[in-house]
Amino acid sequence: MTERKIQYLENSLARLQARRTEVVDRLDWLNTAYSENIVDYEHYIMQRSVLLNGKTVDSWDADWIARRTQIEETLHALHYGRATADVTRAAKKAFGIAAVFIMILAALAGMQAQVPITGFAGDSSGFVAEANITAYFAVAASENLADGIEFSTIVAGTNNNNASDNYNNDSSGSSMYLSVSNDSNVPIDFCLAADQKMKSGTDAIELANFVWNSSTSTDASTPTLASATAMTTSFVSADTAVTGGLSEYLRFWLSVPLGQTAGTYNNTVTLRAVQNGQSCS
Incomplete structure (x- = not known):
C-alpha cells in the first residue's frame, strides 16, 4: 500500500511541476501578445486572471510552493517509513528461520513441540481522493x-x-x-x-x-x-x-x-x- 501511495504522490508532484511550466509559458506568450497588440487590454486581463486563478503572480507562486512542499514532506515521511519497515521485516525473517531450526531440532530429539496457530490480520489502508477544481471567471x-x-x-x-x-x-x-x-x-x-x-x-x-x-x-x-x-x-x-x-x-x-x-x-x-x-x- 505504501508503494502505491508513493507512486501516486510522485505522479502528483510531476503534474504540479508540469502545470507550473504550462502557466509560465502561457503567461510569457500572453505578455508578448499584449505588448505586440495581438490581444487588447480587456482580454489580456481576463486571460491572465484565469491562468492565475484570480490571484497575483506572487500569491499564485506562494500557493504552488506550499503545495509542492506538502507533497515532498509526505513523500519523505513515506520513504522513511518504508525503510524502517524493511529493517523490521528483515529482523522478523531472521527470527522465523531460527524458530524453524529449533523446531526441527526438537522433532529430531523426540520432543513434542506445541506450535501455536497464528492468524494474520488483513492489511488495509485508506486512500486520499483529491480533485483540484480550478477557479474560473470571465x-x-x-x-x-x-x-x-x-x-x-x-x-x-x-x-x-x-x-x-x-x-x-x-x-x-x-x-x-x-x-x-x-x-x-x-x-x-x-x-x-x-x-x-x-x-x-x-x-x-x-x-x-x-x-x-x-x-x-x-x-x-x-x-x-x-x-x-x-x-x-x-x-x-x-x-x-x-x-x-x-x-x-x-x-x-x-x-x-x-x-x-x-x-x-x-x-x-x-x-x-x-x-x-x-x-x-
Whole structure:
C-alpha cells in the first residue's frame, strides 16, 4: 500500500511541476501578445486572471510552493517509513528461520513441540481522493462601457455633469456595466483607478472633480450620486463577491471649475476584476 501511495504522490508532484511550466509559458506568450497588440487590454486581463486563478503572480507562486512542499514532506515521511519497515521485516525473517531450526531440532530429539496457530490480520489502508477544481471567471464589458466614459460638451462652472450613458438603458439605468459569466465558479471583486488627472495638454481637471458609483442593479436612482466616490490613481474597491450571472453597473459624474480652459480632456480609467478576497493592486 505504501508503494502505491508513493507512486501516486510522485505522479502528483510531476503534474504540479508540469502545470507550473504550462502557466509560465502561457503567461510569457500572453505578455508578448499584449505588448505586440495581438490581444487588447480587456482580454489580456481576463486571460491572465484565469491562468492565475484570480490571484497575483506572487500569491499564485506562494500557493504552488506550499503545495509542492506538502507533497515532498509526505513523500519523505513515506520513504522513511518504508525503510524502517524493511529493517523490521528483515529482523522478523531472521527470527522465523531460527524458530524453524529449533523446531526441527526438537522433532529430531523426540520432543513434542506445541506450535501455536497464528492468524494474520488483513492489511488495509485508506486512500486520499483529491480533485483540484480550478477557479474560473470571465467578465465582459458592455458596448457603451467599452466605447469609453463620455461626457460630451460641458459648460465650465457646472457640477456633477452626467456621463452620456448614465441613464440611457430601458429602465433609465446605466448602460455601462461589466457582466460576470454564468459559468464563473468563484465570486468576483471589482475595483477601479485612473492613470492621472483629466488633461488637455498642460491643463488639467483634478480627480476630486471626477466621481463614480457602482451597484449590481440599476434604475433611475441606482447607482446614486449621493454616495459617489472621487476617482484616484490607486485602485479602490467597487462591489465585492459578485457571483456569476450578475453585472456591475457604473455611473460617472464630472464637475468643471469656473474658468477652466476650453479643450478636450481625457485620462484612462482601468476597471479590474479579481477573485473575491484578492488584492486589486
